[in-house]
Each structure stands twice: as structure tokens, then as C-alpha cells.
Amino acid sequence: MKRKDSRYYRMIQSRRWRLLRLTQLTDYPLCELCLQQGLYVSATEVHHRTPCETAVTDAEMERLMFEPSNLQSLCHSCHQEEHRRLRSRSRAEIQRRNAARTQRFAERFLDNKEGGVILMPTPPYATNPLPQIRDKFSGFEKSVGGGANMTDNEKAD
Numbered sequence: 001m002k003r004k005d006s007r008y009y010r011m012i013q014s015r016r017w018r019l020l021r022l023t024q025l026t027d028y029p030l031c032e033l034c035l036q037q038g039l040y041v042s043a044t045e046v047h048h049r050t051p052c053e054t055a056v057t058d059a060e061m062e063r064l065m066f067e068p069s070n071l072q073s074l075c076h077s078c079h080q081e082e083h084r085r086l087r088s089r090s091r092a093e094i095q096r097r098n099a100a101r102t103q104r105f106a107e108r109f110l111d112n113k114e115g116g117v118i119l120m121p122t123p124p125y126a127t128n129p130l131p132q133i134r135d136k137f138s139g140f141e142k143s144v145g146g147g148a149n150m151t152d153n154e155k156a157d
Contacts, residue, residue, distance in 0.1 A: 008052055011065045021046045024071045031075035033082075043073035047082055050104065 011017055024046045034041040049070050055061035064070055074082065085093060 005053075007058060007061055008065075011052070011062065016066060020066055020068070020071070024068070024073055028073035030073065031078050032072050033078040034075060041075045041078075044076055045074050045079040047072045047074045047079050051086065 025043055029043055031039075031041040031043045048064060049072055050064055052061050052064045055064050072082075086097075
């Protein structure tokens with residue numbers, strides 16, 4: 001199991017986190033997953049929908065840690081199940097996580113208020129430049145006589 005780093009421990013033990021956790025459990029006192037199944041179970045834990053450990057920078061980790069929309073009130077058993085599911089390597093779970101990451105990326109970086117898909121133009125480096133280079137330099141070989149270091153096979157091309 002991956003160890004959480006000191007940045008995470010410092011933030012999770014801060015006064016700011018304790019107040020945010022208390023606010024989350026006060027505003028959403030029932031387990032959100034149990035509620036979806038029609039069960040009324042008290043929430044005792046606060047879960048980060050996007051794990052803070054996935055952050056690369058301190059600023060990103062802090063944003064994930066303290067962003068209210070990244071929090072979810074859960075009961076203990078649902079919280080354990082969520083973490084078990086996050087560690088899952090099943091194909092369905094990986095596809096679900098990838099879809100969620102893509103959705104978060106789109107919401108964060110693609111400013112589309114209409115909710116449709118934004119198609120990014122194909123960058124010029126994504127196409128194969130070899131035919132264009134051949135066309136550009138096709139007369140060059142003939143003008144210099146095929147090159148002194150070229151083999152017979154290369155001169156035949």
C-alpha cells in the first residue's frame with residue numbers, strides 16, 4: 001500500500017481541515033452513497049472524491065484537499081468500500097476512473113458552458129511530416145549528384 005506523504009499529513013491535521021470536515025458533516029449529515037440506495041445512515045467520515053495523493057504540486061494537493069466540491073460525506077463502511085474500489089485494477093473500474101478523470105479535465109480546462117464536446121484541432125506535429133519533407137527535398141539529390149556518401153541502393157531511390 002502506498003504511504004501518504006508528509007504534505008498530506010500536515011494538511012489533514014490542520015485546523016482548516018478540521019473546520020472544513022465539520023462543515024461538510026454538518027451540511028451533509030447522511031452517507032451520500034447509502035442515501036442513493038434509499039438508506040438513511042449517519043455519515044461519520046469525509047472522503048475526497050479525487051484523492052489528494054494524485055496531485056503533483058503542493059498547490060494542486062491543497063486545492064484537492066480543501067475544495068468542498070471534492071468532498072463526500074460517507075459512513076465508515078462506504079468509505080472503506082470506496083478506498084477498496086479505488087485500489088481495484090479491474091477493467092470496468094479502470095474505465096470508470098478514466099472517464100471520471102476525462103470529465104474533470106474537460107470541466108477544468110475546456111471552458112464550454114453549453115455542455116457539448118469541444119474538439120481540439122489536430123496539432124501539426126501529430127501528422128506524419130515525411131511525405132512533405134520528401135517533396136521538399138526531392139530535387140536536392142539530383143542537383144548535387146546523389147551525394148558522395150550515398151550507397152547504390154539509396155541512389156536508386
